[in-house]
Amino acid sequence: MARSRMLVPEAKQGLSRFKTEVARELGVPFSEYNGDLTARQCGSVGGEMVKRMVEEYESHLK
Template sequence: MAQKLVPESKNGLSKFKTEVANEMGVPFTDYNGNLSSKQCGSVGGEMVKRMVSKYEKSLK
């Protein structure tokens, strides 16, 4: 198994994922097997979009 670069980031990313899912109305829980691929993918895509946006703003 690959070594994680920043093990401490797991909790932060989990919290971020939950916040984004709540804002989008996607009911994330400890078990997400009942969600569609589209729902999960939309949350992941929005997370990446926000992270890239924040990074771009930090460059200015």
């Protein structure tokens, strides 16, 4: 069975800050415990994060 591992461990703190920032902008109440959040709320945060990362990457290609 494959294990998930972060390729760049130093990025964990930055991704956590990014996730918190996006959640705050979307009005999703992220905290230490997120078991009360719906799948839709979590998905909206993750989807927005990916969208922004892709936009950032594409802007550097130009």
